[in-house]
Amino acid sequence: MKATLGDRAIATADAKELVMIEGNWYFPPSSINWSMLESSPTVYTCPWKGQAEYYSHVGGPKDVAWAYIAPDADAVTRIGRDFAKFVAFDSSVVISE
Known part of the structure; x- marks a missing residue:
């Protein structure tokens, strides 16, 4: 699977390596x-x-991706499956097979 912003791939991985959580x-x-990514001051x-x-994508747009660095044990x-440091993307990033 591939995560693409514009014409550049931000991530590429086999589907079996990914984790689906709440539609992401x-x-x-x-x-x-x-x-292609830089840390953002945004926290949630x-x-x-x-x-x-x-x-954020280097050069913009901002806050296009997020990760749970140390997810709660109950969430895992x-x-x-442990999804620590796995990265999800907002709707500006196209996910395709």
Whole structure:
């Protein structure tokens, strides 16, 4: 699967490596082209997954991706797989097979 912004792939991974949570595909950190993302000051705390860190695309747009660096243990149990540091994308990023 591929996460693309414009004509550039931000992430590429086999579908079996991804995790689906609440309608969002989460890509493993090793599949991310980190040179395209930079840390954002935006923070968010999900009531059941914990605190998320956001990332902006280098040069914009802002806050196109997020990850739970240390998800709550109950969230990992609920999902059935550790998704720490896995990255999900907002709707400006196209996810395709």
